[in-house]
Amino acid sequence: MLTVLNPATEEPIAELEQAGVEETDAAVARARETFAAWRAVAPADRGRLLRRLATLVEEHSEELAGIESRNVGKPITGARSEVAMVAQVFHFYAGAVDKRYGETIPVAGGEALTFREPLGVVGLIVPWNFPLNIASWKLGPTLACGNTVVLKPAELTPLSALRLAELVLEAGIPEGVVNVVVGKGSVVGQRLVEHPDVAKIGFTGSTEVGRKVMEGAAGTIKRITLELGGKSANLVFADADLERAAAAAPYAVFDNAGQDCCARSRILVQRSVYDRFLDHLVDATAAVKVGDPSLDETEMGPLISATHRDTVATYLEGIDGRFRGEVPESDRGFWFPCTLVEATNDDRIAREEVFGPVAAVIPFADEEEAVRLANDTPYGLSGSIWTRDGARALRVARDVDAGVLSVNSNSSVRVSTPFGGVKQSGFGRELGMHALDGYSDVKSVYISTEE
Ligand code: NDP
Numbered sequence: 001m002l003t004v005l006n007p008a009t010e011e012p013i014a015e016l017e018q019a020g021v022e023e024t025d026a027a028v029a030r031a032r033e034t035f036a037a038w039r040a041v042a043p044a045d046r047g048r049l050l051r052r053l054a055t056l057v058e059e060h061s062e063e064l065a066g067i068e069s070r071n072v073g074k075p076i077t078g079a080r081s082e083v084a085m086v087a088q089v090f091h092f093y094a095g096a097v098d099k100r101y102g103e104t105i106p107v108a109g110g111e112a113l114t115f116r117e118p119l120g121v122v123g124l125i126v127p128w129n130f131p132l133n134i135a136s137w138k139l140g141p142t143l144a145c146g147n148t149v150v151l152k153p154a155e156l157t158p159l160s161a162l163r164l165a166e167l168v169l170e171a172g173i174p175e176g177v178v179n180v181v182v183g184k185g186s187v188v189g190q191r192l193v194e195h196p197d198v199a200k201i202g203f204t205g206s207t208e209v210g211r212k213v214m215e216g217a218a219g220t221i222k223r224i225t226l227e228l229g230g231k232s233a234n235l236v237f238a239d240a241d242l243e244r245a246a247a248a249a250p251y252a253v254f255d256n257a258g259q260d261c262c263a264r265s266r267i268l269v270q271r272s273v274y275d276r277f278l279d280h281l282v283d284a285t286a287a288v289k290v291g292d293p294s295l296d297e298t299e300m301g302p303l304i305s306a307t308h309r310d311t312v313a314t315y316l317e318g319i320d321g322r323f324r325g326e327v328p329e330s331d332r333g334f335w336f337p338c339t340l341v342e343a344t345n346d347d348r349i350a351r352e353e354v355f356g357p358v359a360a361v362i363p364f365a366d367e368e369e370a371v372r373l374a375n376d377t378p379y380g381l382s383g384s385i386w387t388r389d390g391a392r393a394l395r396v397a398r399d400v401d402a403g404v405l406s407v408n409s410n411s412s413v414r415v416s417t418p419f420g421g422v423k424q425s426g427f428g429r430e431l432g433m434h435a436l437d438g439y440s441d442v443k444s445v446y447i448s449t450e451e
Contacts, residue, residue: 001015001016001017001018002015002016002017002018002155002158002182003015004016004071004156004157004158004159005156005305006070006071006073007072007073007301007302007303007304007305007333007334008070008073008292008293008294008301008302008332008333008334009332009333010332010333010334011332013070013071013159014159016158016162016182017182018155018182018183018184019181019182019183019187019188020183020187020188021187021188021191023181023183023188024150024181024183024187024188024191024192024195025191025195027150027179027181028121028123028150028179028192028195028197028198029197030175030176030179031121031148031149031150031176031177031179032120032121032148032197033176034148034174034175034176034177035118035120035121035147035148037174038143038146038147038148038174038177039118039146039147041146043097043098044097044098046097046143046144046146047094047095047096047097047098047144048094049094049171049172049173050090050091050093050094050097050140050143050144050171050173051090051091051094051095052171052172053090053094053167053168053171053173054087054088054089054090054091054094055087056167056170056171057083057086057087057090057164057167058084058087060163060167061080061083061084061087062080063163064079064083064086064132064160064163064164065079065080065082065083066079067159067160067163068082068083068131068132068157068159068160069293069294069301070159070293070294071131071156071157071159071160072128072129072130072131072157072256072301072304073257073293073301073302073303073304073333073334074256074257074293074301075293075295075298075299075300075301076293076294076295076296076298077296077298077299078255078256079293082130082132082133083132085133085136085415086132086133086136088415089136089137089140089415089431090136090139090140092140092415092416093140093141093143093144094144096141096144096433096436097144100116100145100433100436100440102114102115102116105444107446109448109449109450110446110447110448110449110450111446111447111449112444112445112446112447113444113445113447114442114443114444114445115442115443115445116145116436116440116441116442116443117440117441117442117443118145118146118147118439118440119145119147119199119200119223119439119440119441120147120148120197120198120199120200121147121148121149121150121197121198121199122138122142122147122148122149122150122198122199122200122201122202122439123149123150123152123192123193123195123198123200123201123202124138124139124142124149124150124151124152124201124202124203125152125185125189125192125193125201125202125203125204125205125213126138126151126152126153126154126161126204126205127154127204127205127206128153128154128155128156128157128259128304129256129259129260129261129304129355130256130260131153131154131157131158131160131161132160132161132164134204134227135151135153135160135161135164136164137419137430137431137435138151138202138204138430139151139178140435141430141435141436141438141439142202142439143173143177143178144436144439145436145439145440146440147199147200147439148176148177148178148179149177149178149179150179150180150181150192150198151165151178151179151180151181152180152181152182152183152185152188152189152192153180153182154185154205155182155183155184155185156304156305157304158180158182161180161182162180162182164180165178165179165180185205185209189209189213190212190216193212193213193216193217193222194216194217194219194220195220196220198220198222199222199223200222200223200224200225200438200439201213201217201222201223201224201225202224202225202428202430202438202439203224203225203226203227204227204228204261205227205228206228206229206353207228207229207353207378207379207424207425207426210226210228210426213226214226223438224428225420225426225427225428225429225430225438226426226427226428227261227419227420227421227425227426227428227430228261228379228381228421228424228425228426229261229353229355229379229381229424229425230261230262230263230353230379230380230381230382230421230425231265231266231350231351231352231353231377231378231379232262232263232264232265232266232379232381232382232383232384232402233264233266233267233268233373233374233377233383233384233400234249234252234253234264234266234267234268234383234384234386234410235268235364235370235374235383235384235385235386235387235396235400236249236267236268236269236270236273236277236386237270237367237370237385237386237387237389237392238270238272238273239387239388239389239392240386240387240388240408241386241388241408242273242276242277242280243280244386244408245277245386245408246277246280246281246283246284247280247284248409248410249264249267249281249284249359249410250281250284250285250287250288250338250359251288251299251410252264252384252410253265253267253357253358253359254285254288254299254300254338254357254359255299255300257300257301257302257303257336257356257357258312258354258355258356258357258358258359259303259304259308259355259356261353261381261382261425262381262382262404262412262413263355264359264382264383264384264410265353265354265358265359265360266345266350266359266360266362266373266374266377267281267359267360267361267362268362268363268364268370268373268374269361269362269363269364270363270364270365270366270370271363271364271365274363278322278340278342278361281340281361282322282323282340285323285325285338285340286323286325288300288325288338290325290326290327290328290335290337290338291328292328300338300357302333302334302335302336303334303335303336303356304334305334306334308334308355308356309334309335309336309356311355311356312336312354312355312356312357312358313336315348315349315352315354315356315358316339316341316349316358319341319349321339321340321341322340322341322342322361323338323339323340324337324338324339325337325338325339325357336356336357337357338357339357339358339359340359340361341358341359341360341361342360342361342362343360343361343362344362345362345373345376347360350362351377353379367392367395367396370396371396371399371400374400374401374402375399375400375401377423378423378424379421379423379424379425380401380402380403380421380422380423380424380425381402381403381404381420381421381422381425381426382402382403382404382405382406382412382421383400383402383404383405383406384405384406384407384409384410384412385397385400385405385406385407385408386407386408387407387408393407393408401422401423402421402422402425403418403419403420403421403422403425403429404417404418404419404420404421413431414431414432415431415432416431416432416433417431417432418430418431418432418434418435419431419432
């Protein structure tokens, strides 16, 4: 049995059966049996079903946000925004189903046409930090393209995916199209990756497990999309609105208690304004409200587990942080304070993904050094550029190796725009119309018109 905990109280909130290889195979078989019927649903009808699902998510938004907040320990306000995004994602892909067209290509002796074909059974493996959100980013385009699904949530946070599966049926999406299997990554996840009847794996998680997915998928030449870790840079130039940049910076790294692949956990600041910026940053970090996730005013909750808290703590061994915030005085909950550390880009804290509320603040001399430090990492997911010089903003945005960037903002995830990484942050794009490319294959058909 799997005991699911509330990370803020350490209380059990559910007991679930754990699936093994047999149950995974049965789910794949159900998805396979349903595939022909689901791909044959007329595009506008598939769109209507997805729209119904989006509406049901909206109607159950408070319930879903509550589940997510209790299971992940995330503040309820953030959980509400995430559920709102889940509904938007399904609305977006409901609208996209009948707007993906093929081509006619001029060739000699006839006509060449292209079709976008679904892949078949798709395995979706998602992490514990944004369980419902990330599941929807993958489910929306997968279902829109006419595939059927086996979804494996992280063991620590399966509850919102299980509730979503019920709403999928309530929306009228036929049984067998979406199958949720709760079990260990090393068992259920691995089986999906190696299963001969699974055509594609959409994976979000650590770079380490991403590597295993890539290896496992090689056996059947499976398509894969990998959304992996990050160590993103928040670049603050001397000509930026420093107060605004400093006020925003804590939320770009401490949001979701730093358990965010897009966390701007390296704050790179131009040396001429470094001290002034750091003063503002310390004040802004001290103001982050850490506490009970069920309260509207809470901005940061606990970490996901005791094990993860121990891992995060190892990054601060022997380090005198520039600032350490407060946590609730309770012997329950996996709390960890917001922490700022002055560092160089060579320090472990600046090189590895901490995945906790810890930011490394690093000075740079000029634009050339800023770009060099930003790119001096194996990762390439996200980042921010703060400057009032428009040409510099564009130059730096082109030069930084990352899949998603923001200028004078730390927000770079939108339902309609592509999301994903470069380098060891993975490949393939989620969200927007780009995600549909990852869940369909292009077929070319030549028709001779010769008599
Ligand atoms: P993991 O990589 O440990 O797990 C991710 C998922 O993979 C879980 O469902 C896990 O199952 C499953 N899994 C574990 N082992 C295997 C395996 N051998 N084969 C197949 N699946 C497996 O990541 P975390 O859950 O710890 O999430 C945190 C990581 O995810 C961070 O490094 C973060 O950067 C990254 N991430 C990346 C994002 C992006 O979009 N780029 C977004 C969010 C997170 P189980 O846990 O049940 O064992």
